[in-house]
Amino acid sequence: MHFTPVPPSYRFFLTLILCGLLSVRHGYAGGLPASQANPGNTVPGSSTREQALDYLLKTKIPDSSIYWPDIHRDLFIANLKANIIAPLALYQGTNTNFCGYAALSYLPLHEDPLGYTRFMLTLYSEGKAAWGAAHFNPSPAVRLAAGTLRFKGILDIRPADQLWFLVLADHFRSYLNFFTRHFHPGAENTFWAAVNYGKFNRMIRELFGYRVQAKGSDLIRPDIPDLYDYLTQSLHTGLTYLYVNNTYLHKKNHNKFKGHFPTHFIVLDAIRRIPDQQDMVDIVYWDYGGRTLRQVSMKFLKKITFGVTVCIKQSSPTGPTPHS
Amino acid sequence: MNYPNTYRLLLIAILASAASCTSLNITNYYHKHHSTLDGMEQVYLNAYNTKPFSIEFTDRPFDHVSLELSTDSLTYIYEFAVGEPRLQDTLLKYGYNPAPINNLIKNMRSMECTWINHLDYYADETRHSLIYISLWPKTFDLPFVNKKYYILTYFSQPQYFDADGDLMTGRRLRRIRKINGETFRKINDKVCYTISAQFR
Numbered sequence: 280m281h282f283t284p285v286p287p288s289y290r291f292f293l294t295l296i297l298c299g300l301l302s303v304r305h306g307y308a309g310g311l312p313a314s315q316a317n318p319g320n321t322v323p324g325s326s327t328r329e330q331a332l333d334y335l336l337k338t339k340i341p342d343s344s345i346y347w348p349d350i351h352r353d354l355f356i357a358n359l360k361a362n363i364i365a366p367l368a369l370y371q372g373t374n375t376n377f378c379g380y381a382a383l384s385y386l387p388l389h390e391d392p393l394g395y396t397r398f399m400l401t402l403y404s405e406g407k408a409a410w411g412a413a414h415f416n417p418s419p420a421v422r423l424a425a426g427t428l429r430f431k432g433i434l435d436i437r438p439a440d441q442l443w444f445l446v447l448a449d450h451f452r453s454y455l456n457f458f459t460r461h462f463h464p465g466a467e468n469t470f471w472a473a474v475n476y477g478k479f480n481r482m483i484r485e486l487f488g489y490r491v492q493a494k495g496s497d498l499i500r501p502d503i504p505d506l507y508d509y510l511t512q513s514l515h516t517g518l519t520y521l522y523v524n525n526t527y528l529h530k531k532n533h534n535k536f537k538g539h540f541p542t543h544f545i546v547l548d549a550i551r552r553i554p555d556q557q558d559m560v561d562i563v564y565w566d567y568g569g570r571t572l573r574q575v576s577m578k579f580l581k582k583i584t585f586g587v588t589v590c591i592k593q594s595s596p597t598g599p600t601p602h603s
Numbered sequence: 604m605n606y607p608n609t610y611r612l613l614l615i616a617i618l619a620s621a622a623s624c625t626s627l628n629i630t631n632y633y634h635k636h637h638s639t640l641d642g643m644e645q646v647y648l649n650a651y652n653t654k655p656f657s658i659e660f661t662d663r664p665f666d667h668v669s670l671e672l673s674t675d676s677l678t679y680i681y682e683f684a685v686g687e688p689r690l691q692d693t694l695l696k697y698g699y700n701p702a703p704i705n706n707l708i709k710n711m712r713s714m715e716c717t718w719i720n721h722l723d724y725y726a727d728e729t730r731h732s733l734i735y736i737s738l739w740p741k742t743f744d745l746p747f748v749n750k751k752y753y754i755l756t757y758f759s760q761p762q763y764f765d766a767d768g769d770l771m772t773g774r775r776l777r778r779i780r781k782i783n784g785e786t787f788r789k790i791n792d793k794v795c796y797t798i799s800a801q802f803r
Contacts (some may be wrong), residue, residue: 283671298775373731373783373784374783374784430780430781430782430784431724432722432723432724432725433723433730435724435725436725436728436730455667468784530661531801531802531803532750532752532800532801532802533662533663533717533739533750533802534750565678569677569678570676570677570678571677571678572678572679572680573679573680574679574680574681574682596786
């Protein structure tokens with residue numbers, strides 16, 4: 280038998296992928312201990328919409344920011360206000376890979392809108408900010424891009440969301456960034472903006488200080504014998520994210536051959552069996568700026584689910600740390 | 604392996620025929636069926652303005668239809684066999700008038716239309732909307748080949764185009780407008796088309 284030697288660059292890339300997969304499997308068995316879950320000793324913040332709106336109203340915001348030349352102040356403020364009042368309407372943008380960051384935003388917008396507002400205003404005014412264990416110092420390319428993304432639906436007129444997604448993608452990296460390390464125009468639609476499972480869980484831990492109970496990986500489905508029971512329990516335990524294969528959930532073509540890997544994060548809101556239908560369930564989930572109720576079979580749900588992440592809140596709330 | 608010349612000729616003829624099928628002229632297609640297509644757009648627009656929804660045919664025989672019914676707090680997605688009584692019950696339950704939706708389902712089947720939807724787009728920070736219709740003609744359903752769709756977009760007002768007929772953002776700002784990640788071309792002032800690998 281003849282084996283073709285593998286070039287060193289491919290070997291390196293293969294090693295990176297395996298590293299990525301192994302790192303995800305690390306959190307596979309029932310979640311990480313609390314000490315690992317909080318590398319920066321961050322504890323989840325807790326605040327109300329009223330506090331956030333009050334802060335937004337009372338904070339002096341400069342007419343323009345030298346750090347964000349294409350962000351218009353009035354649109355920026357209107358965007359923050361809209362996110363605080365109607366957090367479910369947050370939209371990742373058409374044809375972008377921002378779904379991981381949009382799903383992630385569900386947590387601060389619902390649990391700590393004041394922390395979110397403070398962070399965003401600091402970032403706007405000072406060009407850098409810190410949240411939890413993460414210190415953000417956005418690259419010049421991202422600073423120039425925020426506010427200029429177009430043809431993305433309502434994201435076109437949401438400069439604060441553009442800034443938030445771009446800054447997160449710029450800061451957090453994974454093996455998916457091997458070929459796309461830096462932002463370039465159009466990178467929001469590429470692997471540069473993609474979020475793999477390990478990175479998603481890491482972001483929640485580092486930013487918001489939640490204990491993350493994760494089961495799943497980027498390629499292999501989790502071995503959960505009774506998925507319905509597991510998801511029901513998860514919903515009682517904390518905010519539950521599903522990492523799913525979106526080519527089946529939100530079908531965009533009728534091709535017979537589809538990728539068998541996860542591509543999308545959704546927030547699971549509810550799951551309930553449909554009376555008189557053995558295998559069918561109603562699932563209620565959030566993505567693309569709204570909640571959806573859909574009837575699916577458990578077989579289908581099992582087929583598309585590659586990860587279940589439960590975010591468990593810990594005590595002693597504090598907010599994000601404004602950059603000093 | 605050596606094939607006789609007649610087999611080679613036959614193979615070439617089959618391949619040429621398959622290739623020619625996929626390059627149907629969408630403009631001709633639109634002009635041929637414009638009364639039905641424009642009618643569908645009008646029925647959909649009126650019904651959507653009463654209560655928002657989208658319709659998707661999920662299979663090639665056009666026997667199964669998925670409805671996305673949007674309320675203030677939740678979008679309901681249900682799949683039905685065409686003609687199933689449960690479909691009518693569901694429409695009534697969520698306060699939809701079944702007549703226009705049944706009419707659309709019938710016409711979508713006859714036109715091999717797989718998706719009809721309402722899309723928002725933004726120009727100069729102002730929201731505009733269009734009707735997005737995806738057609739899946741049989742000629743695009745070759746085995747072992749990724750599916751292709753004709754997409755028609757109906758705008759509510761005349762659009763700007765460059766000399767090649769590509770849809771532009773505006774009269775002054777000469778930039779190609781993309782919708783759903785695709786570049787569109789002119790059929791008439793308000794109707795554009797593209798060929799896409801995705802129906803939505």
